[in-house]
Amino acid sequence: MGGPRVSGLALLVAATLAAGTPLALAGMGLLVNERAGVLNLGAEGLMLVAAVAGFATAYHTGNEWLAFGAGALAGAAASAVLGWLVIWMNTNQYATGLAVSLFGAGFSAFVGLGLVGKKLAEGGPRGIPPLRDLPLLGPALFRQHPMVYLAVGLAVALAWFLQRTRPGLVLRAVGESPVAAHALGYPVRGIRLAAVVAGGALCGVAGAYLSVVYTPLWVEGMVAGRGWIALALTTFATWRPGRLLLGAYLFGGVTMLQLQLQAEGVEIPAQFMSMLPYVATVVVLVLISRNPLWIRLNMPASLGKPFFPGG
Amino acid sequence: MQNRTDLRRFAVGAALAALAMGGCSEKKEAPAAAPPAPAAAAPAKPEPLRVGFVYVGPVGDAGWTFAHDVGRKAVVEKYGDRIATTFVEKVPEGPDAERVIRDLVAQGNRLVFATSFGFMDSMAKVAKDHPDVRFEHATGYKTAENLRVYEAKFYEGAWLAGILAGQMTKSNVLGFVGSFPIPEVLRNINAFTLGAQSVNPKVRTKVVWVNSWFDPPKETEAAQSLMNQGADVLLQNTDSTAVLQAAERNGKYAFGWDSDMSAFAPKAHLGSCVLNWGVYYDKAIGEALAGTWKVESTRWGVKEGMVDFVRMPEAAPETARKKVLEAREGLKSGTAHVFKGPIVDNAGKEVLAKDVVADDAWKGAVNFYVKGVEGKVPAGK
Numbered sequence: 120m121g122g123p124r125v126s127g128l129a130l131l132v133a134a135t136l137a138a139g140t141p142l143a144l145a146g147m148g149l150l151v152n153e154r155a156g157v158l159n160l161g162a163e164g165l166m167l168v169a170a171v172a173g174f175a176t177a178y179h180t181g182n183e184w185l186a187f188g189a190g191a192l193a194g195a196a197a198s199a200v201l202g203w204l205v206i207w208m209n210t211n212q213y214a215t216g217l218a219v220s221l222f223g224a225g226f227s228a229f230v231g232l233g234l235v236g237k238k239l240a241e242g243g244p245r246g247i248p249p250l251r252d253l254p255l256l257g258p259a260l261f262r263q264h265p266m267v268y269l270a271v272g273l274a275v276a277l278a279w280f281l282q283r284t285r286p287g288l289v290l291r292a293v294g295e296s297p298v299a300a301h302a303l304g305y306p307v308r309g310i311r312l313a314a315v316v317a318g319g320a321l322c323g324v325a326g327a328y329l330s331v332v333y334t335p336l337w338v339e340g341m342v343a344g345r346g347w348i349a350l351a352l353t354t355f356a357t358w359r360p361g362r363l364l365l366g367a368y369l370f371g372g373v374t375m376l377q378l379q380l381q382a383e384g385v386e387i388p389a390q391f392m393s394m395l396p397y398v399a400t401v402v403v404l405v406l407i408s409r410n411p412l413w414i415r416l417n418m419p420a421s422l423g424k425p426f427f428p429g430g
Numbered sequence: 431m432q433n434r435t436d437l438r439r440f441a442v443g444a445a446l447a448a449l450a451m452g453g454c455s456e457k458k459e460a461p462a463a464a465p466p467a468p469a470a471a472a473p474a475k476p477e478p479l480r481v482g483f484v485y486v487g488p489v490g491d492a493g494w495t496f497a498h499d500v501g502r503k504a505v506v507e508k509y510g511d512r513i514a515t516t517f518v519e520k521v522p523e524g525p526d527a528e529r530v531i532r533d534l535v536a537q538g539n540r541l542v543f544a545t546s547f548g549f550m551d552s553m554a555k556v557a558k559d560h561p562d563v564r565f566e567h568a569t570g571y572k573t574a575e576n577l578r579v580y581e582a583k584f585y586e587g588a589w590l591a592g593i594l595a596g597q598m599t600k601s602n603v604l605g606f607v608g609s610f611p612i613p614e615v616l617r618n619i620n621a622f623t624l625g626a627q628s629v630n631p632k633v634r635t636k637v638v639w640v641n642s643w644f645d646p647p648k649e650t651e652a653a654q655s656l657m658n659q660g661a662d663v664l665l666q667n668t669d670s671t672a673v674l675q676a677a678e679r680n681g682k683y684a685f686g687w688d689s690d691m692s693a694f695a696p697k698a699h700l701g702s703c704v705l706n707w708g709v710y711y712d713k714a715i716g717e718a719l720a721g722t723w724k725v726e727s728t729r730w731g732v733k734e735g736m737v738d739f740v741r742m743p744e745a746a747p748e749t750a751r752k753k754v755l756e757a758r759e760g761l762k763s764g765t766a767h768v769f770k771g772p773i774v775d776n777a778g779k780e781v782l783a784k785d786v787v788a789d790d791a792w793k794g795a796v797n798f799y800v801k802g803v804e805g806k807v808p809a810g811k
Binding site: 127130131134138232235236238241329333334335336338339341343345374375378379381382383384385388 | 488490491492496605636637638639640644645646647648649650651652654655656658659661670671672675678679693694804805806808809
């Protein structure tokens with residue numbers, strides 16, 4: 120009796136890692152944005168544009184990595200527009216982000232019309248060759264797409280970059296106090312734009328992962344709210360890459376657990392389980408907002424505020 | 431000087447306003463642009479019958495709407511310049527639908543098909559205002575003097591799929607990805623299970639609901655969790671190819687739904703439950719042209735050619751395929767019935783007495799799982 124249960128658990132872990140990866144990638148992109156003081160509410164739209172770009176590239180070239188590249192480029196390009204608007208034109212970050220999100224949804228649906236119903240070639244077996252055949256651990260951890268492991272590596276690298284390197288310190292300084300950074304001679308606008316573009320590229324990789332690896336097909340709106348979950352994750356993680364990765368797996372895990380419980384015949388209404396991840400977000404938001412120390416310690420002080428170098 | 435600039439400003443403003451208004455009225459007609467005028471209709475010939483279609487999805491969805499559009503193209507082919515068809519795709523279920531239907535009527539369409547359950551009330555409202563136009567609503571139940579309904583017995587396709595699934599499963603666990611727990615979908619789950627049990631009494635069916643008709647990532651996740659729980663043959667009542675593709679990646683089996691999806695999963699595909707709406711559109715347009723159109727409810731299945739199960743692969747043993755074909759013949763000749771008593775629900779209660787064949791009222795009120803389906807029907811809806 121224990122056997123199938125344990126192997127079921129291993130499969131649940133595997134599904135959780137796969138489901139959490141796009142959230143983690145997009146979340147880290149947004150974390151970079153926000154650490155530099157720019158709130159990017161356009162994430163959902165960026166991911167959609169990147170998803171269609173990635174799918175089109177994979178469809179025509181058959182190469183996943185080119186598809187990720189195309190997704191990153193599309194995400195970077197769309198976020199550069201957002202960056203120019205909010206950093207140079209000083210447009211309201213909330214309104215601009217929402218506009219980019221809606222634009223991305225419509226634009227991706229339009230350019231993707233011809234790709235609906237198309238199919239990608241199946242890749243070979245995934246995973247790390249000697250480890251993938253281990254009992255239990257193999258199916259749980261080592262049969263994933265390389266992007267799943269890259270996301271973990273990226274979280275480590277990002278934490279190191281932000282906390283231990285000089286450019287990371289500058290990035291955080293720009294997010295904390297653009298005025299001080301400007302007085303020290305750092306090009307605040309340029310740094311913010313670089314952060315926005317880099318973050319957009321990561322959102323793009325997440326979008327391409329969805330349409331090329333996770334559900335290899337293109338339909339409009341297929342990101343289905345993951346951009347918004349990624350946005351919630353940055354706050355959920357109090358702007359720490361490690362916590363963000365765990366949060367992404369937690370969100371992915373709740374989704375998978377919900378479906379798993381249904382398949383096991385546990386009598387919990389599916390609708391109730393579907394709303395759990397969002398309830399969790401709200402609860403965490405309330406908890407961390409009640410603790411001023413957490414917020415003040417980690418939240419970039421200039422988040423969402425425009426910066427005028429002259430003024 | 432000052433005056434002059436003001437004047438100029440005013441002129442520019444007026445021009446802009448005129449432009450904006452012009453843009454508006456043009457937009458209103460935008461959905462109207464589609465009807466391809468019948469090529470060179472000679473003046474002697476009678477005006478073509480204008481026929482409008484309201485679709486809920488994009489025609490490229492490879493599923494439900496795609497199947498309706500294939501039916502539309504079939505009647506265009508058959509009737510040539512005697513009809514002129516227009517379609518409006520991606521119409522949301524709700525107030526917008528009423529506007530679209532009214533637009534179609536205003537454009538001169540005299541026969542209008544609405545192809546989703548959620549268009550029911552909008553259509554009934556417009557039908558009341560236009561007694562001279564004939565309306566047809568798919569999968570609904572409201573009729574009026576100029577409004578009738580048509581539906582496919584899609585559960586017959588699910589039943590045939592079940593017969594093959596029951597023979598192909600090694601784990602004796604089947605999986606079903608459900609959209610919403612409404613009678614239409616519950617019928618399909620039950621028919622799939624009954625079909626499988628008719629050849630393999632040990633079969634059990636696990637169900638996962640995704641609460642959507644179309645959410646590919648979620649359909650993928652649902653399929654994945656069913657396979658994690660040991661299901662090795664899957665069917666879905668959702669509209670994308672995601673479940674089939676997830677089965678392909680995991681080396682399991684699944685079916686196409688709505689239209690032939692064999693190209694999406696060469697190894698996993700065990701057959702597709704397809705809808706052929708063309709046979710009904712042919713009948714309806716033929717009647718409208720001949721003046722014999724009258725209000726009725728049409729429910730067609732395998733017998734009439736509206737539902738079918740196609741493209742069984744060579745990989746399935748011949749004996750297994752033969753059993754499916756026999757059942758299909760039974761449906762064609764009217765000797766086989768999907769819902770024939772005794773049927774027991776999964777709490778052990780008899781829901782259909784021995785040898786009774788279910789009628790439409792029974793089928794319309796299905797709110798239970800048959801024996802062999804695990805779990806409980808979610809409350810609500």
